[in-house]
Amino acid sequence: MTETVLVVPGDGIGQEVVPAAVEVLEAVADFEFVEADAGDHVKVETGEALPEETYRRATEADATLFGAAGESAADVILPLREAVGSFANVRPARAYPGVDALRPETDLVFVRENTEGVYSGIESEIADGVTTLTRVITDDASRRIADYGFEYAAENGYDDVTVAHKANVMRTTDGQFLESVRSVGDERGAEYDEALMDALAMLLLLRPEEYGVVICPNLAGDMLSDLAAGLVGGLGLLPSANVGPENALFEPVHGSAPDIAGEGVANPAATILSAAMLLEHLEYADEAATVREAVESVLADGPRTPDLGGSASTEDVTAAVVDRL
Ligand code: ATP
Secondary structure: OOOEEEEEOOOOOHHHHHHHHHHHHHHHHOOOOEEOOHHHHHHHOOOOOHHHHHHHHHOOOOEEEEEEEEOHHHHHHHHHHHOOOEEEEEEEEEEOOOOOOOOOOOOEEEEEOOEHHHHHOOOOEEEOOOEEEEEEEHHHHHHHHHHHHHHHHOOOOOEEEEEEOOOOOOOOHHHHHHHHHHHHHHHOOOOOOOEEEHHHHHHHHHHHHHHOOEEEOOHHHHHHHHHHHHHOHHHHHOOOEEEEOEEEEEEEEEOOOOOOOOOOOOOOOOHHHHHHHHHHOOOOOHHHHHHHHHHHHHHHHHOHHHOOOOOOOOHHHHHHHHHHH
């Protein structure tokens, strides 16, 4: 069976790094690629950032590779995540030899709940200048993310699992999160630690080597994983997966980077590593490992794009990765 991969480059450097990742995928697997459009440039032309056709294709494809959307990010990526039924946002943050990292010993994976919390979209202005936000935390979603996180840690050889929360202040919502995660942890006989999310931000910065998989509510996962990007050498290196029960969407953690878009110097590593996660999801484990090793080898020996102190172009780096496959 030939799997269908939907390719949505989107805006800015998405147009540069997604084709780079597709080139790598083409070199290791025989997928059928279907391209679809989304983002600011589509909104300018049609008034809507996410065409219905793109949404539908994401529901039908075996996996989606997404680049970035600029101003319209929320109108594009939130529905696309919903299209694939995503409940877990998986963000590995690893330091690589050869890359100047603040904490070279970092090897973290954030498993972030991404259907509810403060991103549930329930906001109102109840009076002039007075606004509210409803934070939704359910037992179902919390148990589901806990189960995924513990399973991910076991399958990928991570001994340290930490559950981030702020149940001392958000007693009802994070109280629920913690209770649900604890019950899953107990059922599985899993070993894990609990940490207040604000203290954890500091501890990850000081001693990242003491942590592995971090299971988080939505906003905490978003922020802590960006912090981890700073530990490992920047946004150009962080891949991510939005995982649903069957379907999934893969994207770099970075955005459209309008400051460098069109210059041909965007680092394609985050998107190529996202493509490696896509390969793994479609059960091409050997090919995924090959791609990761090729990226690691290029990061170690060069060529490197300007964000990593080099002067190579996106194309140079991509060609070097393909060369090493
Ligand atoms: P958006 O509004 O789409 O999120 P942004 O510029 O606010 O765009 P990012 O795209 O995440 O946010 O970029 C933040 C910074 O990191 C920018 O200076 C950008 O140039 C840099 N950056 C992000 N991704 C890459 C990459 N792949 N290669 C090189 N630099 C990058």
